[in-house]
Amino acid sequence: MASRQGGPGPDEGSGTGSTERRTAPHAATPDAGSRREPTTPPSRFGPDDSRARSAHRPDAGGSEPTARRRTPEDPPVRDPSLYALTDHFRERLEQPGRYVSTRAVSDAIRRGQLRWNRTDGWRFALVEDGIRFVVVVGDTETNSPVVVTGWTEIADRDRALEAGRFDPVDIDTIDVRTGLSEASAEPIPDRIRPRAITRPFVVGEHRLETEPGQPYVCCADCGCRFRSKDAITGRGCHGPSGR
Structure with missing residues (x-):
């Protein structure tokens, strides 16, 4: 479901609960000429398809073509x-x-x-x-x-x-989260091991952190250790009693 309330406006700041740094500089808007044109995928209708042609065909009275639906x-x-x-x-x-x-x-x-x-x-x-x-x-x-x-x-x-x-902990968090998501079933100990995450980030029910040298992320609440995203999302967190 989608909500219309609070959609992204042209001059909004960070959303509620966002962890983006408040000190982040606002990027300047580039000149219109510097924007790249979007790369459009192949149309579902070929150039000779009758449905594609009919969208631009004038009526019998010679009026302007009907606007094509998106x-x-x-x-x-x-x-x-x-x-x-x-x-x-x-x-x-x-x-x-x-x-x-x-x-x-x-x-x-x-x-x-x-x-x-x-x-x-x-x-x-x-x-x-x-x-x-x-x-x-x-x-x-x-x-x-x-x-x-x-x-x-x-x-x-x-x-x-x-x-x-972003500070080094933020950057390490982004890197580890990306690694977990890229191949959710694959353990990523080598990607986790050099990172230091002292502010827990959330995946599934767990708040995760890690220290340099550890080949896993550890839930700050239940103490469970994980090396892949599937392992994290496949296990519930039961707090300290889950240790």
């Missing part, structure tokens, strides 16, 4: 105020360690690169200060598009550390 393959609009936020995305705004905000969503929709993904559909991606903000949108062929989900990735670790928008 399809899911048409590039989504770049006006953040038109998008509602799904309940799934609202939950992410409130979870520690997500590093997504309504401001990041608005910036990505306005200025991010647009790509078509066969699994998710349309997604915007904007790199700022070494961090990639990814926003997946849906219902883009309608008058009520929605923000389905969003996440962060490390685009350039050195740049992210230099920029100071």
